[in-house]
Amino acid sequence: MDGNFQETVLNLVKQIPAGKVTTYGEIARRITGSVRAARAVAQAVARNPYPIAIPCHRVVRSDGDVGGYSLGVEKKIKLLRAEGIEIGGRKVLNLKHFKIKIN
Numbered sequence: 495m496d497g498n499f500q501e502t503v504l505n506l507v508k509q510i511p512a513g514k515v516t517t518y519g520e521i522a523r524r525i526t527g528s529v530r531a532a533r534a535v536a537q538a539v540a541r542n543p544y545p546i547a548i549p550c551h552r553v554v555r556s557d558g559d560v561g562g563y564s565l566g567v568e569k570k571i572k573l574l575r576a577e578g579i580e581i582g583g584r585k586v587l588n589l590k591h592f593k594i595k596i597n
Contacts, residue, residue: 499525503538506596510552512577514594515586517556524596532556540564552577558585 506521518536519529539550545564551573555561560581563570571581580587 499534500538500541503535504542504548504550507539507542507548507550507553509596510549510594512549512552513579513592515552515554515574515579515589515592516594516596517554518561519556520593520596521553529556536561546573554586554589558587558589560584560586 502525503521506524510516518532518539521535522531523529525531525535535553539553540562542548542550542564545551551563551570553561560567560570560574567584571584574586575581579592586592
């Protein structure tokens with residue numbers, strides 16, 4: 495994976511406000527024009543050296559599943575709930591309400 499790609503991904507992740515989420519596919523679409531790079535986005539997010547400062551916990555799967563997190567899935571769920579995101583099991587409830595589109 496190209497370092498510029500990861501830097502671009504993390505810069506977009508920084509734009510996600512507290513209380514909102516976006517998807518790996520949405521970030522891929524913003525960068526490449528297609529959601530097909532969603533796995534590459536997930537890999538870039540997983541390599542985030544500052545997981546709290548760069549809020550990668552706000553990136554979830556397109557089906558609402560919270561996905562993975564370098565500090566553990568339970569920590570990711572705890573952080574999302576603290577920001578007011580409704581979670582049921584491992585899924586964001588009412589994803590359309592909490593999801594934003596990255597500009």
